[in-house]
Amino acid sequence: MFKELPSQVNFPRLEQNQIEFWRKQDIFKKSMQKEAPNGNYIFYEGPPTANGKPGVHHVISRAFKDVFPRYKTMRGYHVNRKGGWDTHGLPVELEIEKKLGFTGKKDIEKFGIAKFNKLAKESAFEYIQEWNEMTERIAFWVDLEDAYITYENDYIESTWWVMKSLWERGLLKEDYRVTMHCPRCNTSLADHEVSQGYKDDTKDPSVFPKFPANLENLVSKNIVKNKDREVYFLAWTTTPWTLAANSGLAVKDDAQYSLVEAAKRYNSEDSDLYILATDLLETVFGEDNYKIIKSFQGSDLVGVNYQPILKAHIPANEDISTAYRVISDEFVSLDDGTGIVHLAPAYGDLELGKKYAFPTLFSVNLSGEIYPEVMPLDSNEKIGPYAGIFYKKADKLISKDLLDNNLMFRETTLKHTYPFCWRCDTPLLFFAKSSWYIKTTLVKDKLISNNQAINWYPDKIKNGRFGKWLENNVDWALSRERYWGSPLPIWVNKDGSKNHCIGSIAELEELTGKDLKELDLHRPYVDEISFEIDGETYTRLPYTVDVWFESGCMPYAQWHYPFENQDKFVDNFPADYICEAIDQTRGWFYSQHAVATLLSDSGDPKTGRAAGVLAQKGIATDTSDFKNVICLGHILDEKGLKMSKSKGNIVDPWEVLNVQGADALRWYLFASSPPGDSKRFSANLVNETLRDFFLTLWNSYSFFVLYANLDKPDLKQTVAIDNRPEIDRWLVAKTHKLIKDISNLLDNYDPTNATRTIRDFVVDDLSNWYVRRNRRRFWKSESDTDKLSAYKSLYETLVVITKLIAPMAPFISEELYQNLVLSQDTSAPESVHLAAWPEYDENLIDKDLLRDMTALIKIVELGRSARNASKVKIRQPLPEVLVRVKSTEELAGLKHLEDQILEELNVKKVSYLDVHADFVDYSVKPNLFLVGKRLGKLIPEMRKQLANIDGKTISANIRDGKNTIIELAGQEHSFEPEAFLLEAQSPDGYSAVEDRGYLAALNTTLSPELIQEGLSRDIIRLIQNARKTAGLEVSDHINLALTAKAEVLAAIEAFKDIIAFEVLADKILINQEIANSHSENLEIEGKVFTINLKKS
């Protein structure tokens, strides 16, 4: 017996029951402990942060993370699913700052780092409850009891070990780094903070400073003849405040520049000599407002010196002897400005500054105030006129003075895009600060080649977004001036000339001679640790580490490698599968790829770069740490806009989980669109999934359970496939093909087409064809092989589907499994998630049968269409249907399945048209797929010819396998039979429908016998309705009395036995009544009759 099913299924409640069952029986643990003949399948969990509420976008990545571990578990792999939590970083800090009403780092320092970090640590798990509930509710099986946590000492110690190994190989370096700096908050902003603050249409100065060129250089370069008149390089900038920090000018090598005479100052009468790009003369000076004296290449200017226009703040170690000269570089554009670019390395042009060895000079400090040293060149004051002035305010003053001193041609304004501090709206400074880097550019080739071994889904990411990102690799800026994060383990001596990287707590204990087992490795405690080497005291640099670096260390740090779990690490590296959203290309995808590449680096004998630790230990050589990755698109709202807190359009997953359920949500997320695409999300669409797929599956399942419980067929008995009717063998073939297809799709990381294929099978093949076609076989009264075959076939298919949907829809799968499988076989695994994936038998996939059934379905569709057109209802039997298919094989196959046509179309006879019957007219088209390339321009001519040719000739040729000769443009061409597409026209006298070579034509002539039979079927239908109205069970037998006249009476008499059989009537009384019975007065096409029925 199967468990009886409620008339209405409540999926969310059903799912809650499964959660209980899994929890009670500890199924998840068992799934990780069960026998795994195929070894490990390794999954890495990219850690989410629990300091915010989980949303639908978290559900999608967790659903995709879950599906393959489940699949591989059923496939006989062991899948360790260690969870993890990302706890550090700026978002956590900002949350605390917001709560405390802080506006910047000063507030944090005043408040105390210890107290601040304590709050940060607490808030890291503020929403852990919500996360745990969501994780369990959507059945994301992940081991959260044993999860790694990035703030734990063990985790941090492993990241130290990684950094130390890089430091030992000389891959860590200190250098300037241009950061986006907010002078008001006095802090650098993280990239994502910066990108929040870009504003279009920002009004800024647009100024043209005049740098006096070294005339001697110009004479020697033959640009001017003598030193009589001053010549100015005319540059352009939107940041006058950086002019004091200028240390070079850049031109474009292959562009033309000119020496011109033009106004001394915009619109003035007097003139000066300038050098600038020829193409920009008109834009700068205006039409006819200049006189070209001489033209030359940009490259001719390289090496020319010039005079600075303001004094700068010069750091002690900077050498200004290389400053103030012209260089050329590709980046210079002639789109705007003058073609001469002012370089201020400290404020954005750092890379170029390095490339051309310019000193890094400063004009403003980190608070955005102008340094006192900034003053006119000829001034000898101690304190300059702009000292302490906020840089934006200083712009005007500086410009005015330069204009007055004839060092600026023009001052105007423009509108462009500029970044602002998202917090306080202050315009940001590009500012060069000291920072620690990982020299990833040294292994750039390996980053690129290791990427080639990764399977990306969608694959365009590999050489697209991710590949391009790797090709443009720059050194990884590692250090951050923050508080709540992994500390950078670099200690320096007093003057900073020597540094030492710590790789473990033990090492620190050794150097300090203290027991540090209880030390919290976070700031401020770790900052207090200092030690001596060779008599010098070392203190820690107060940096934290980029959180992405920590996440990239996850494969090692999750095991506290190499301090513990050495075997476990080796067994779990690299990952077979990871999955995150597209925004992680430059986040976790990159960070772990980069760390793995660095650690598995086989080294470079040419440059003497040592091999990475993993390569040295022989654990891994030149590899990434993941093999397959699904890169998800983002979830958008119903209107296609991205979900964000500020827009208030975030969908709470619980709204869907509580109504449609987790399986419907999961299925929708898999099926709705390819994983890499962004998805519009709406509860309506989840509901559609529920009705379309899950309710249809449930209907087929409950149909089976209902009749199996009535009939109690012995499902243990075997029925050989050969002894089953064709329709059952078809279902078996379809089912085995389905197993094959779904296995292939999941092996290729394609849950989208897997779910879509299952859906099509369940809805189209199983429910709307097999179950609908075979209902009568289940409720017929005799128990024979045919009936058992039907039960067996449907049962086997339902069990297969149960297992195939298990990875995607774990709940309903479990529900079906418990009832369908465990009720029959108590020795089966106790959960579907402990069961084996179904195997398919290639021999059972009968390709001919599948093809024939496809033709049959096509013919039935056409026949129904013809029925519709003829206006004769299906209940009315018709004498004949005329059928034509496209090939002789299909024709032969269809004859086997003739019964299906008779029943489905309710006709008495099927007649077959020969594929090339002579009395049918054909229209002929060229098969362009075959002859298109061959004919090329002759195709229009071919079409014209075919329109005039009698289709019968070609049809006859095709039947006889002969070529057809057609004259095109005066030349004879010979066409093989396959070169044509034939379409048959309807023969006369039939109600026919034709489509692409298939045809079904109904003979609608009705005999009195047929009319009577049609009438009898109407009567049956009305009696069935009456049974239902009377509240009878499907299996109840009845006594029946019918009162009627004339035609109706005649039909009842003629079909009495069939009526009795169909409506389960033990006896039928004619023109009598049954006492205390259910009674109805009815009519058929105006003819009245009465039904009396009673349960017998």
Next chain:
RNA sequence: GGGCGAUUAGCUCAGUUGGUUAGAGCGCGUCGCUGAUAACGACGAGGUCAGUGGUUCAAAUCCACUAUUGCCCA
């Protein structure tokens, strides 16, 4: 501002190397079916395949530009 994607019916999506009449589900309308009934079948309306230009005998598909939108970077 730069890079990478997306844009096909009211909605969500298919559409192989360019080649027959661009398909499916939902929704809508009409009709049918009634022992799966929170179903099912048929038919219909609904498409300038985002737009413009190009290549080709032939373009949703290839190329260029534009628009809208998403992500990443500045």
